[in-house]
Amino acid sequence: xxxxxxxxxxxxxxxxxxxxxxxxxxxxxxxxxxxxxxxxxxxxxxxxxxxxxxxxxxxxxxxxxxxxxxxxxxxxxxxxxxxxxxxxxxxxxxxxxxxxxxxxxxxxxxxxxxxxxxxxxxxxxxxxxxxxxxxxxxxxxxxxxxxxxxxxxxxxxxxxxxxxxxxxxxxxxxxxxxxxxxxxxxxxxxxxxxxxxxxxxxxxxxxxxxxxxxxxxxxxxxxxxxxxxxxxxxxxx
Numbered sequence: 001x002x003x004x005x006x007x008x009x010x011x012x013x014x015x016x017x018x019x020x021x022x023x024x025x026x027x028x029x030x031x032x033x034x035x036x037x038x039x040x041x042x043x044x045x046x047x048x049x050x051x052x053x054x055x056x057x058x059x060x061x062x063x064x065x066x067x068x069x070x071x072x073x074x075x076x077x078x079x080x081x082x083x084x085x086x087x088x089x090x091x092x093x094x095x096x097x098x099x100x101x102x103x104x105x106x107x108x109x110x111x112x113x114x115x116x117x118x119x120x121x122x123x124x125x126x127x128x129x130x131x132x133x134x135x136x137x138x139x140x141x142x143x144x145x146x147x148x149x150x151x152x153x154x155x156x157x158x159x160x161x162x163x164x165x166x167x168x169x170x171x172x173x174x175x176x177x178x179x180x181x182x183x184x185x186x187x188x189x190x191x192x193x194x195x196x197x198x199x200x201x202x203x204x205x206x207x208x209x210x211x212x213x214x215x216x217x218x219x220x221x222x223x224x225x226x227x228x229x230x231x232x233x234x235x236x237x
Contacts, residue, residue: 012040014208021055044206049214055228100163168199
């Protein structure tokens with residue numbers, strides 16, 4: 001797995017300027033994010049925190065290309081993803097972003113190995129290469145010995161490790177994590193967070209993580225607080 005770009009970057013990996021997001025509720029326009037400005041350097045590990053309804057998951061979804069902003073600038077790796085839509089945005093997302101969710105989102109009928117291979121089915125990679133890449137990812141997260149097990153044969157922590165391996169298998173530039181430890185007990189959560197921290201420190205993976213858990217946020221390098229759709233003071237660890 002590569003450790004990001006070899007040459008020093010002259011611009012932040014994620015650059016956000018005056019970003020807004022509004023939704024239509026009946027006839028009412030509801031603005032969820034109000035003029036967000038944020039830079040995330042390559043190799044950073046950022047925790048997004050804030051009360052329910054603060055806009056943190058909306059911001060995460062915009063950075064991950066799951067949703068598009070209403071206005072403002074959103075650049076990732078010097079590319080204006082706010083100007084992409086449809087197939088172009090989906091192709092960018094598959095190439096650039098790895099997703100880790102609270103509920104793991106594993107396919108119940110597939111083994112851990114086959115779940116990790118799923119993102120590679122979108123490429124022209126051979127079956128042998130897919131298997132090889134998936135095995136490396138499973139080994140990296142410490143669960144290669146469970147490669148043949150289906151999700152219902154794994155603990156919650158093991159399922160989240162499989163989900164992290166799936167996010168890593170296409171070697172993304174950025175990992176997007178939405179409450180990755182929300183369904184886990186404290187000990188298992190700490191093990192998963194230690195793994196994310198290791199991916200950040202040893203492999204240079206840029207990680208943006210939404211969490212409501214202050215203990216989880218301590219594993220990040222920076223914490224960004226959102227409140228009612230605006231950024232509060234940024235804290236470093």
